[in-house]
Amino acid sequence: MTIKQILRIGDPRLNTVAEPISDFDSSALHQLIEDMRDTMADANGAGLAAPQIGISKRLVIFAMQDNPRYPNVDPVPETILINPIIEEIGSQKLGMWEGCLSVPGMRGYVERCANIRYRGFDQFGSDVDRTVDGFHAVVVQHECDHLDGILYPSRITDYSRFGFEAELEARQDYPQS
Ligand code: NI
Numbered sequence: 420m421t422i423k424q425i426l427r428i429g430d431p432r433l434n435t436v437a438e439p440i441s442d443f444d445s446s447a448l449h450q451l452i453e454d455m456r457d458t459m460a461d462a463n464g465a466g467l468a469a470p471q472i473g474i475s476k477r478l479v480i481f482a483m484q485d486n487p488r489y490p491n492v493d494p495v496p497e498t499i500l501i502n503p504i505i506e507e508i509g510s511q512k513l514g515m516w517e518g519c520l521s522v523p524g525m526r527g528y529v530e531r532c533a534n535i536r537y538r539g540f541d542q543f544g545s546d547v548d549r550t551v552d553g554f555h556a557v558v559v560q561h562e563c564d565h566l567d568g569i570l571y572p573s574r575i576t577d578y579s580r581f582g583f584e585a586e587l588e589a590r591q592d593y594p595q596s
Contacts, residue, residue, distance in 0.1 A: 423458045423472040434568040443544030468565030479562035492554040503539035507532040528580035
């Protein structure tokens with residue numbers, strides 16, 4: 420069990436475009452994924468991108484089941500996604516109060532594409548190809564943004580809907596858990 424330190428916003432490594440992975444099914448890759456899994460679970464994260472633990476590789480993991488940080492959202496199967504490509508489907512948007520383990524204690528309202536197809540590879544080099552919507556679509560877009568050095572605060576269009584969770588809890592337009 421290895422819990423890695425999660426980089427926080429302000430660390431320039433979070434603003435770097437990550438490198439594609441070419442070596443699949445290697446012991447180094449399996450170890451990295453184990454570390455990410457442990458680190459994400461320890462922090463109750465819905466997803467984690469390799470750059471968040473200082474590894475500049477195009478690898479994200481995500482999973483959602485009974486997560487106290489995100490009550491009342493549909494479950495998402497645990498997925499390891501390498502070298503992802505996202506294709507937006509249609510123009511429908513979905514707004515959510517997003518959080519990020521690299522921006523602890525804060526949430527911001529972000530609108531993203533509601534329907535996407537994503538493709539990539541798992542840790543063995545097998546194809547991943549899914550068409551999804553809802554929270555699943557949001558978490559994939561959020562995590563893949565990390566691979567391009569983008570954190571969710573730069574996706575916020577209305578900065579009155581960004582702040583610390585403790586302050587947001589008092590608001591009418593913030594989901595009460
Ligand atoms: Ni994040």
